[in-house]
Amino acid sequence: MLLLTAAMAFAAPYRIAIVQPMNHTSLNQIRDTIVSELNASGRDIEILLGNANGDTASLATILSNYRAEGIDMVIPIATSTAQSAKTMFDDDETPIVFAAVADPVAAGMTGEGCEFITGVSNNIPAAEIVKLIDNFQPDCRKIGFLYTSSEVNSVSTINAAKAYCDAEGIAYVEASISNLSELQPAAQSLIAKGVDALYAGNDNFIASAMATYTDVAYSAGIPVYCGADSMVADGGFATIGVNYVQLGEQVAEMALRIMDGAQIAELPYEVLADYARFVNLQAVERFGGELPEGSLDGYDVLVGADGTSHFGK
Numbered sequence: 001m002l003l004l005t006a007a008m009a010f011a012a013p014y015r016i017a018i019v020q021p022m023n024h025t026s027l028n029q030i031r032d033t034i035v036s037e038l039n040a041s042g043r044d045i046e047i048l049l050g051n052a053n054g055d056t057a058s059l060a061t062i063l064s065n066y067r068a069e070g071i072d073m074v075i076p077i078a079t080s081t082a083q084s085a086k087t088m089f090d091d092d093e094t095p096i097v098f099a100a101v102a103d104p105v106a107a108g109m110t111g112e113g114c115e116f117i118t119g120v121s122n123n124i125p126a127a128e129i130v131k132l133i134d135n136f137q138p139d140c141r142k143i144g145f146l147y148t149s150s151e152v153n154s155v156s157t158i159n160a161a162k163a164y165c166d167a168e169g170i171a172y173v174e175a176s177i178s179n180l181s182e183l184q185p186a187a188q189s190l191i192a193k194g195v196d197a198l199y200a201g202n203d204n205f206i207a208s209a210m211a212t213y214t215d216v217a218y219s220a221g222i223p224v225y226c227g228a229d230s231m232v233a234d235g236g237f238a239t240i241g242v243n244y245v246q247l248g249e250q251v252a253e254m255a256l257r258i259m260d261g262a263q264i265a266e267l268p269y270e271v272l273a274d275y276a277r278f279v280n281l282q283a284v285e286r287f288g289g290e291l292p293e294g295s296l297d298g299y300d301v302l303v304g305a306d307g308t309s310h311f312g313k
Helices: 025-040 056-069 079-088 126-136 152-168 180-192 210-219 229-233 244-259 281-287
Strands: 014-020 045-051 073-076 096-099 117-120 142-148 171-177 197-200 224-228 238-242 276-280 300-303
Touching (some): 025 045, 025 229, 025 244, 045 056, 079 096, 079 117, 096 244, 117 244, 126 152, 126 197, 126 224, 126 238, 142 152, 142 180, 152 171, 171 180, 180 197, 197 210, 210 224, 210 281, 224 229, 229 276, 229 300, 238 244, 281 300
Parallel strands (some): 014 045, 073 096, 096 117, 142 171, 197 224, 276 300
Antiparallel strands (some): 238 276
């Protein structure tokens, strides 16, 4: 008996739509890595790229058009895109392989109704966030958490960090934004409350405006810690977080396995096997800090003191 793989069941080429909600370094890095890995596979794949450029309505339209075209797989990047893809393809058997959904359970990407959904999470353990700050600032008395209220992934990360701080007796204050015009005053409000460090997780809006965020923080002498290497490359001080090249590689590998006949029911969502540890030494110059001896051990320098970037190298 001749057994057909999933890939064989489709007329060549196999059409994969990669959709992202906006442009910024992290999301673009995921996209570019997935594209590179798929192209390097040697399979007959047609890749379609969709970008909503920050417009939620456009995101729905892009996904609707791809459904109408009868694509073979959707790879939505970020939580909002994954949720939109689930809604758009809810009565369809098109495989959805999400990338960078921090909390797949809270985002509704698991369980009943998700039989054709899997992917790779960019979750960061809350304890690691606090350990990151303590490594460079052992005398830190208060942390300022900043996040976008509409981003489930960001809210989930900050909630976990706050719960950890509550359990460990660590002081913190928080501020949320609903649009980028609120970023500067929100950061200023946290600084006015006497924070010693600022932290933003895998937050797409904040990641897209790192220059605004770091200008406010560094002028006040406050380090900015982040949830991704790309955010450090764009001006943040340090991260123990997501290596988006690694994440993109895992997503592409999962997509190829599904093309070759793997059943999504047998492919539960994955998390990253390890976390990136990067610092920006130019940021240290900007906020005027002094690093404790040995604090750089185990961290890679992503941006040198002279501004030389090693991002993506």
